[in-house]
Amino acid sequence: MILDIIKLKLSFIYKIVNIVTTFLKTNKRIKKTKLTFMFVKKFANNWVKFKFRKRLDLEPVFAMYLITKKCNFRCTYCYAESNKRISAVSPKDLNTTDTFKLIEIIRKDVSHIYFTGGEPLLRKDIIPVLKYCRDLDYDVLALTTNGSLLPKYEKIIDYLDFLTISIDSFDEKKNDQISGVKSGTTKKIKEIIKEYAELQKHHKFTLLLNTVITPINIQDTYAIMDFCFERNIGLSVIGQMSDFKPIDFLRTSPEYMKLVSDIIEYNKKGYPVLGMPSYNKSLLTFERHRCFPTLIPTIYPNGDLLYPCEVLNKRRYNLLEIGSISDANMMGLAEVGYKIDCPGQCYLPCYISASCFMEKPFSAIKQGIRLKMGNCYNKRSEAS
Numbered sequence: 001m002i003l004d005i006i007k008l009k010l011s012f013i014y015k016i017v018n019i020v021t022t023f024l025k026t027n028k029r030i031k032k033t034k035l036t037f038m039f040v041k042k043f044a045n046n047w048v049k050f051k052f053r054k055r056l057d058l059e060p061v062f063a064m065y066l067i068t069k070k071c072n073f074r075c076t077y078c079y080a081e082s083n084k085r086i087s088a089v090s091p092k093d094l095n096t097t098d099t100f101k102l103i104e105i106i107r108k109d110v111s112h113i114y115f116t117g118g119e120p121l122l123r124k125d126i127i128p129v130l131k132y133c134r135d136l137d138y139d140v141l142a143l144t145t146n147g148s149l150l151p152k153y154e155k156i157i158d159y160l161d162f163l164t165i166s167i168d169s170f171d172e173k174k175n176d177q178i179s180g181v182k183s184g185t186t187k188k189i190k191e192i193i194k195e196y197a198e199l200q201k202h203h204k205f206t207l208l209l210n211t212v213i214t215p216i217n218i219q220d221t222y223a224i225m226d227f228c229f230e231r232n233i234g235l236s237v238i239g240q241m242s243d244f245k246p247i248d249f250l251r252t253s254p255e256y257m258k259l260v261s262d263i264i265e266y267n268k269k270g271y272p273v274l275g276m277p278s279y280n281k282s283l284l285t286f287e288r289h290r291c292f293p294t295l296i297p298t299i300y301p302n303g304d305l306l307y308p309c310e311v312l313n314k315r316r317y318n319l320l321e322i323g324s325i326s327d328a329n330m331m332g333l334a335e336v337g338y339k340i341d342c343p344g345q346c347y348l349p350c351y352i353s354a355s356c357f358m359e360k361p362f363s364a365i366k367q368g369i370r371l372k373m374g375n376c377y378n379k380r381s382e383a384s
């Protein structure tokens with residue numbers, strides 16, 4: 001009799017725990033859907049504001065946070081810490097407490113944050129920082145790395161939505177040279193990429209490879225494409241730039257233009273090439289575009305927001321002092337104005353994506369939803 005009562009009570013407790021867990025799970029999903037909806041709404045508001053009212057005080061949609069400018073690679077084309085001109089003015093990294101404060105401030109305006117650098121995994125506190133972002137209900141967390149330190153920080157995939165690993169060629173000797181690293185580094189990175197491609201199957205993150213096309217790796221990009229398409233890895237490509245402008249060689253190279261048209265074709269067929277075809281066309285053929293840099297604030301390691309963008313860098317506002325991205329943007333608008341005299345001179349992927357959204361909002365929303373659902377990376381069988 002007593003045993004029956006205990007069993008009954010236990011089954012009652014079990015049912016209650018189940019109901020609460022289901023509620024919490026559903027609640028989490030509701031929260032996620034709400035955040036996605038707010039993100040799309042923000043883009044739509046910006047579009048209406050600009051299109052119909054010609055207003056330029058647009059709301060930021062995601063933040064690029066260069067969490068450190070330090071890097072353990074020395075890529076030939078890099079402008080970060082390895083470039084002496086930039087490193088001379090590179091700000092210091094924040095400590096963990098101030099980094100937490102900074103990401104709280106960023107969260108007031110955006111729910112998407114993209115960690116880049118330098119090499120973000122040189123920050124020993126990267127896991128607590130990402131974890132804190134999750135505690136703050138960031139909706140989308142993305143991080144780009146050269147991959148070399150991933151074995152030390154495998155746990156990052158528990159927090160990330162998108163993990164991007166940079167590699168420019170599978171020719172190990174060549175890639176070691178491009179990256180300015182000791183022989184054997186690319187060999188290890190290739191193994192790491194394979195491992196993370198597998199991990200994708202059991203974790204929620206999406207893996208992307210990022211390739212910078214330079215005069216010496218044009219043909220190698222085909223092997224990277226094949227590799228990505230085989231394993232449902234997203235591919236993001238960009239042409240080499242010098243001082244933020246595309247190098248002349250690419251503008252005039254038939255070999256490069258052929259590669260670009262092939263990439264766009266794959267993109268149209270639904271292979272896992274990041275972005276929509278018009279985005280890749282603007283990005284890779286260096287089409288003139290109208291840029292909306294304040295939609296994607298660039299934040300330096302010390303918390304400085306560069307207004308209107310990293311390239312023009314007309315003003316710097318430290319977010320730890322100013323308190324919000326919107327306030328910093330409003331100060332920039334008041335002090336510099338939006339007439340920034342830029343005919344779309346640089347081809348940085350995030351600015352091009354914002355530009356595409358403002359020009360082709362419906363295609364961009366469609367692409368964004370596919371990307372978020374991860375199913376633009378499962379098209380190989382349909383496409384072939």
Ligand code: SF4
Pocket residue numbers: 071072073074075077078079080081082117118119146166179
């Ligand atoms: S890995 Fe990135 S930050 Fe480091 S040197 Fe290369 S391009 Fe620059």
Ligand code: SF4
Pocket residue numbers: 291292293308309310311312340342343344345346347348351
């Ligand atoms: S095109 Fe480049 S330089 Fe011009 S506003 Fe946009 S990000 Fe800045």
